[in-house]
Amino acid sequence: MxxxxxxxxxxxxxxxxxxxxxxxxxxxxxxxxxxxxxxxxxxxxxxxxxxxxxxxxxxxxFFFDNGDSSFVKKEKTSYKNTGNFSYKSLVGKMKHPDFIPARIDLEAGEYQQIPYTHSGQEFVYVLSGQLEVEIEGVKETLYSNESIHIDSSMAHHWYNATDETTKLLLVSSTK
The missing domain is CATH 1.10.260.40 (lambda repressor-like DNA-binding domains)
Incomplete structure (x- = not known):
């Protein structure tokens, strides 16, 4: 940690x-x-x-560096690694964005089994690997180049149950 x-x-x-x-x-x-x-x-x-x-x-x-530019360039990309996942904000310097784009790498076996709800929406696009998704008790596996867009007030969770890293693009609304 x-x-x-x-x-x-x-x-x-x-x-x-x-x-x-x-x-x-x-x-x-x-x-x-x-x-x-x-x-x-x-x-x-x-x-x-x-x-x-x-x-x-x-x-x-809030807990990750948003950078000081509207452009998020490859050579300036820095991931914050917490051990179970790596997170990179793609917001840039925007002060009050309506949505939050981020790149997330979920390490092998990174998951939490308890669905939860929160405000807003989430769009998750699998860049590589696979992602287990459960929404209101319905389970589905997403593979590379597949996505899901959900109302976050529905009980949900997503996780990496594989033995390889899963790379995601996450876009979530701020409210």
Missing amino acids: DELLGSELKKVRKSRQLTLQQLSDRSGLSVSFLSQIERGLRTLTFTSLKKICEALDVNVN
């Missing part, structure tokens, strides 16, 4: 005047897990990070 990300999560939680218990209640994640994340002792799945961000009312991009 990236200690800097855990430290930033803690700062945001405290700035919102939330206890670990309150964040746990809002996110559905245990107090001990959240404490370990903040101290950099545990790795974090992308799904868990999204739950925490929803509970803190911040976008995932």
